[in-house]
Amino acid sequence: MDLAFTPEEQKFREDIRAWVQANLPADIAHKVHNALHLTREDMQNWAKILGKKGWLGHAWPKEFGGPGWNSVQKHLFEEECALAGAPRVVPFGPVMVAPVIMAFGNAEQQKRFLPGIADGSVWWSQGYSEPGSGSDLASVKTRAERQGNKYIVNGQKTWTTLGQYGEWIFCLVRTSTEGKPQTGISFLLIDMKSPGVTVRPIIMLDGGHEVNEVFFDNVEVPVDNLIGEENKGWNYAKHLLAHERTNIADVNRTKRELERLKRIAKTEGVYDDVRFRDEIAKLEVDVVALEMLVLRVLAAEKSGKNPLDIAGLLKIRGSEIQQRYAELMMLAAGPYAVPLIREAMEAGWQGDQAVARCAPLASTYFNLRKTTIYGGSNEVQRNIVSQVVLG
């Protein structure tokens, strides 16, 4: 049993750090470090920079162009990116749909779709949730009717993250109403420029446009866009979820934000307030414990022995910790978190920097209330964890 990374792993980390230092644009890092608004261009620029290096699909199998990193290397790569202030990679293309296309798509589909995902040039969206299908995802109703060599799609998806930028959307659609709901779902790739596709913003409580509704009104989708077999879509979606889930703990970003919390607390004069400081200390231990949990999962994956069945714990704890640091940052600013000054959340605002520092804090707190809800709500996650304990 050994906590330390190997010399090879250390060298790998250093190489990644150097590359990120040289290739992450400073203006993007500045926005990330200060929780300022990131534009579509910011996010896509970073995706393209990674794509050019072959690292946007950094978890892809080697046969599809991935760098062939093990679980520890992937973790170190993500950590160096997060610590340096790289934006979160928009996962829908490289992390969510690409593995499904690689595992279950045919050669033509792989050739058609994977390059645009790998180089960051095509923006993908996820079409899973519906107004009537949140936790109960298998109950999806968006219908795909086979007509000749087309599917006619009617229905509505919701919570489509950054769907306003999306060019393609992968959808769980209903192709049969017989039998259990899970057995009538297909995995369909849809061009968002198709006639009949409408994207409508959902404004979140922080005032931001991050999620959308996507309406499908008699949208024609070539049969060639069906992944795998009809009515097997649920299995393909589950395959995705079964993969390593240490990212969901977001511990790397959280360590960076814990440092930022301390900086904010010092600037706002509460770091030496014993009660406030104690709250930060509690969170610090929570972060260390979460990181240890992540490292245990990674080490188990790396060695292949004794796999740990605790992914749900990572999601539950990671999300609660994210919410807590956001809350403490807001509380550190106290009354100065109250003014709602949207201009001050943009990079380059020339006003009072004390105002700029406090401007995003309440918004971030409000926004991150989503973390315990999405990705399988923490209540559903507890159902799953309880099965590990109780059977």
Next chain:
Amino acid sequence: MDFDFSDDQEQLRDAVRKYVDKGYTFERRRATEKAGGFDRAAYNELAELGLSGLYVPEDDGGMGMGPVEGMVVMEELGRGIVLEPLAQALIAGAVIAGYGDAATKAAWLPGIASGEKLVVLAYQERAARYKLDVCEAKATQAPGGYVINATKNVAPVGDQADAFIVPAKVNSQLALFIVERNSAGVTTSGYGTQEGGRAADVVLKNAPATLLTMDGQTALEHAVDIGIAATCAEAVGVMDKTLAITAEYLNTRKQFGVVISSFQALRHRAADMKMQLELARSMSYYASLKLNAPAAERRAALARAKYQLGNSMRFIGQQAVQLHGGIGVTDEYIVSHYFKKLTQMEMTFGDTLHHLGEVSARMQDTAGVFA
């Protein structure tokens, strides 16, 4: 970065688990509790397995093993809520080996390893509470060495031990000494403890003492950190078993025509207990893996670990009782004994609030497993 156990470590675990499962039943434990809370015969059985000499170097008659082996052993003893305080042998073996001179080591280490000498850390003073830099005990030079005047409380099995490791001040400097229980000037008054074990108050009046080290502050902090790591590991074993007992109860107990494990509120409670167990296990690994780090890093790490363990022990102990309903608060049923063990460990080597203060005082700009 590797959290697998070696084959030797797995074998050690199996050996201790077999002993606990077969040789240390709950009935035997209850009998020991009734008889005063300590059974020398049981302690000798642990010694026979080599466990009291785990941290004693091989050259001195011990096993010469390290923190991970100690962690594995303490986890297994925790599963059986073993009353005999093996952690004290780990502390004594490590501290005498690490800080004693050749003569002291020769005089004590073989006996600690064989089990013939049960040596415990007697450091608790009312004025100090959990602080390690407050000590009213005084050591003065005398023919043949030193004499100590002190009152130390809650020394584990203090009225049964063969000797004590005693912190005392030489003028204003903290030093560690060894005092034999059967020396002149030593009186002990023993009592049962909440977990069913035994401890004693130790009063020293001009009691002869052998100097262990003048570097007493360093050595005492090290001793306590070894104790914290051992306690964390023991607690993981206790909590693992507690959760298993609770799960079995939930899956067996029927009310309203169904097993109560079908109720979501109780399932979520079990999930939350699993969360606390895995966070605790993670921090117990962290504590043991940081035990040989430089002192400042080690102190900070052990404080973080004990803080997490404190929260986990409280939650799992309290909820295990709760989920058992009425039988959870009886003496007859086993789960209350696990709960009382967890409770006593909270008040051993510093509680959650104390270690929160330590973490808070030691906070740096960056934080993480490696920072």
